[in-house]
Every structure is written in structure tokens, then in C-alpha cells.
Amino acid sequence: MKPFCFALDQIINSENASMHPMDIGLIRGYAVFDFFRTTNYSPLFLKDYLKRFTSSAKKTHLSLTLDTKQLESVILELIKKNDLKEGGIRMVLTGGVSENHFSPDKGSLYIFCEELLLPSxxxxxxxxxxxxxxxxxxxxxxxxxxxxxxxxxxxxxxxxxxxxxxxxxxxxxxxxxxxxxxxxxxxxxxxxxxxxxxxxxxxxxxxxxxxxxxxxxxxxxxxxxxxxxxxxxxxxxxxxxxxxxxxxxxxxxxxxxxxxxxxxxxxxxxxxx
The missing domain is CATH 3.20.10.10 (D-amino Acid Aminotransferase, subunit A, domain 2)
Structure with a gap:
């Protein structure tokens, strides 16, 4: 993982990112994600991935507080801060911490950058x-x-x-x-x-x-x-x-x-x- 990520509501040092242990993304495996590549510091087909990610959130009844323009802004800032010329970006929206430990609630958003190895x-x-x-x-x-x-x-x-x-x-x-x-x-x-x-x-x-x-x-x-x-x-x-x-x-x-x-x-x- 690269040094900086977006966790909950801000860009922070990746080693400080955390998730509540009772989040149903962890205990029930209920979360959505998306993943895309960068090439020469540019996120490929970004609008398509953001559209699918926001659609996944809506279909799974998960609250996504950032709209596509805000997500795009965060992603571009992460690419810059992480000097991510060629790599991967993963967006994860968890199911949240719910009263019955089962139903979706207000989830947590994470966006982090990764090294990427394409097939040999x-x-x-x-x-x-x-x-x-x-x-x-x-x-x-x-x-x-x-x-x-x-x-x-x-x-x-x-x-x-x-x-x-x-x-x-x-x-x-x-x-x-x-x-x-x-x-x-x-x-x-x-x-x-x-x-x-x-x-x-x-x-x-x-x-x-x-x-x-x-x-x-x-x-x-x-x-x-x-x-x-x-x-x-x-x-x-x-x-x-x-x-x-x-x-x-x-x-x-x-x-x-x-x-x-x-x-x-x-x-x-x-x-x-």
C-alpha cells in the first residue's frame, strides 16, 4: 500500500487507517469495492468506474457521502501525493456498524493506492x-x-x-x-x-x-x-x-x-x- 489513503472522511497516512471490528464489512463480508489502474498518472476510464461504484453502493443500500466529482477530486489528490505513475486504486465502501450486527448502516469509505503487477x-x-x-x-x-x-x-x-x-x-x-x-x-x-x-x-x-x-x-x-x-x-x-x-x-x-x-x-x- 502507498503512503497516503482516504479513510472515512479525509486523506491520512495509510498506516493510521482503521475499521471498526464490528463493521459488517468484516463480520458479514458485506461491502462493495471497485478497482482501476493509472497510467502516466492518469486514472483509466475513471468516469466508468465511478459510475459503477456509486451504482453498487445504491443497489446494496450503502450510504456514500461523496458524489462522483468529490470522489474524483480525492482520487486525483491521492495520485499526486502517492506519486502513482503506474499503479492501482481501490475504493471500498463497507456495510457499517449496525444495531443488529447484520443490516447495512452508515458505512465507511476507504480509497487507497497500490503497486500493480500485470501478468507476465x-x-x-x-x-x-x-x-x-x-x-x-x-x-x-x-x-x-x-x-x-x-x-x-x-x-x-x-x-x-x-x-x-x-x-x-x-x-x-x-x-x-x-x-x-x-x-x-x-x-x-x-x-x-x-x-x-x-x-x-x-x-x-x-x-x-x-x-x-x-x-x-x-x-x-x-x-x-x-x-x-x-x-x-x-x-x-x-x-x-x-x-x-x-x-x-x-x-x-x-x-x-x-x-x-x-x-x-x-x-x-x-x-x-
Whole structure:
């Protein structure tokens, strides 16, 4: 964590930030967050992330005392104070301390800056492996802090050569634990439409490639796809070359995935705040 953060109502030294031990963000796991990157001191796609964060707060009945302009001002000040040229910024709004220790109350807002490590060149060049899991993330349209299942499962990912999970239910896929997913078959790109977080990177990919079809996708279609890739803030566009240890297509990153990645990198440069 970088030296300065925003905690409760002001920018302070990060080591002095604290949360009440009875906050339901801690004892019930009820909180929302969002995360975005900076490049050359500019927060990428900031307005999109702030819109999603404020929407998450409203949908989860959490009180957010700062409006988007005030949040933006705090973020820009944190970037300056932390000299955050290339890094990550995390916004967290907790469920608060309630009388019954269960229902949402006035929560606490935290914004802090982090070092950020993007995937290694090897992962972009060779692709990664996902492990399928029968699961739907609770209230998937909201970016909550509830990552209990994938964190639990991650204990043996390294030994299995797995990067993350792919959720599916009744034969239909939804998302990875921290990413949206796309498949390519016979030149046509598709991405799931339900039980997903509407990712900001996903949104940009849909703008880059307006012919992408948003629909239900079966797990079998993933296994039979020519190419598969995931998208997220921290991964950008990352090729999936194996699912459950089985090769996708030729088992190497495909040309369409590479093309979208290059277009997204260009969009990043154009869209710096």
C-alpha cells in the first residue's frame, strides 16, 4: 500500500487507517469495492468506474457521502501525493456498524493506492489454464468483496497450473472470479449475457468489436472454441489456452485475441483521463 489513503472522511497516512471490528464489512463480508489502474498518472476510464461504484453502493443500500466529482477530486489528490505513475486504486465502501450486527448502516469509505503487477509476458504469449467450477457469484451484477469461494479454491491452483476459475451453472458459463470471458468460433466472438459483472474492460471490448454477440454460452462451446480469452482491469485481455487441462483450439493464443489486445492497448493511450 502507498503512503497516503482516504479513510472515512479525509486523506491520512495509510498506516493510521482503521475499521471498526464490528463493521459488517468484516463480520458479514458485506461491502462493495471497485478497482482501476493509472497510467502516466492518469486514472483509466475513471468516469466508468465511478459510475459503477456509486451504482453498487445504491443497489446494496450503502450510504456514500461523496458524489462522483468529490470522489474524483480525492482520487486525483491521492495520485499526486502517492506519486502513482503506474499503479492501482481501490475504493471500498463497507456495510457499517449496525444495531443488529447484520443490516447495512452508515458505512465507511476507504480509497487507497497500490503497486500493480500485470501478468507476465509469458502468460500473454502462451496463455493460461482455467479450472471449471459449478457456481454463480452472489448478486453478480454488483462488485462486492465476497470472494470466499475462489480464495478458498486458490490454495492448490499453483500445483495444478491453474490461473483462475471459470464459473458455470446448468451447463451455461458466466465469468471467471475476477474477469469476464469471451469465446471465438469460426471468426465470431461471443460473450455471456447473464450472471456477470458488467466489466469496464468488457465494455471497451464491445465498443472495439461491435459485432460481438452477447448471449448464453454453454461450457461445451468453450471447450470446442477456436479461441478463448478473459478481460479485466488488471489482466486487460489474457488468452486462455487450456480449460481443465484441455487445449482450446491449437493450445496457443489466437490471432483474434491478439488483435483485440492490440486495439485495447491503443484505446488505453487515447483514453487517458
Amino acid at each position: 509476458p509469458e502468460k500473454y504469449n502462451k496463455g493460461i489454464n482455467l479450472l471449471t467450477v459449478d457456481y454463480i457469484r452472489p448478486i453478480p451484477e454488483i462488485k462486492t468483496t465476497n470472494y470466499a469461494l475462489p480464495v478458498y479454491l486458490s490454495a492448490d491452483w499453483k500445483s495444478k497450473g491453474v490461473e483462475d476459475v471459470l464459473y458455470h451453472f446448468n451447463g451455461i458459463i458466466s465469468e471467471s472470479s475476477r474477469s469476464n470471458i469471451f469465446i471465438v468460433k469460426d471468426g465470431l466472438i461471443s460473450t455471456p449475457k447473464e450472471n456477470i459483472l458488467l466489466g469496464i474492460t468488457r465494455k471497451r471490448i464491445l465498443e472495439i468489436e461491435p459485432t460481438i454477440v452477447v448471449r448464453d454460452i454453454s461450457l461445451q462451446e468453450v471447450l470446442e472454441a477456436d479461441e478463448v480469452f478473459i478481460s479485466s482491469t488488471t489482466k486487460r485481455i489474457l488468452p486462455i489456452t487450456q480449460v481443465d487441462g484441455k487445449n482450446i483450439g491449437k493450445g496457443i493464443p489466437g490471432d483474434i485475441t491478439k488483435s483485440i489486445f492490440e486495439k485495447f492497448l491503443s484505446l488505453e493511450k487515447e483514453s487517458a483521463y
